[in-house]
Amino acid sequence: MNNEKNQVQIELSAEVAEGIYSNLAIISHSSSEFVIDFVRLMPGIPKAPVKSRIILTPEHAKRLMFAIEENILKYEKQFGTIRTNDDSAAIPPFMAPGGQA
Template identity: 50%
Template structure:
């Protein structure tokens, strides 16, 4: 795993200016098949008739799991540096921004 991290740190990528500005998203819709995960990142704002997808990412299941692990690690690091991220209680609605899966107590 250490070699993999070293290779990633030395990775050089091209970042076009139109991509570098990013896309704001407060809603993620995730679907999957046996061979792909599809992540649609959308913006849902007051006054908009419906959420607008700003970016779609399609990846293999192995890469989706690696993304999950990387996000978990980065959220942990963020909370170590800046404090716990608090998710306020949300009213039940059809399309909750970044709705978290319910866990069994």
């Protein structure tokens, strides 16, 4: 079997490569999809815009969860434990209002 036929070439445009800063993710779901809204909260500004929305199948959401977990473990092995600030309970970094899309 030729591996070159099975490879996918991924293109990254300059605009997407810049990335989008987010300090809040709102995760909701239905029976067929997970929706992750990435939001940017700014001090003193009452409105927080959704900067990006990602829609995933449940299977891909679970794969993403495992991939993030694996990468956090690798990060912490190299750089040390990631601390979370318990004082930020008023605005958690990830929340699922109602859990429905």
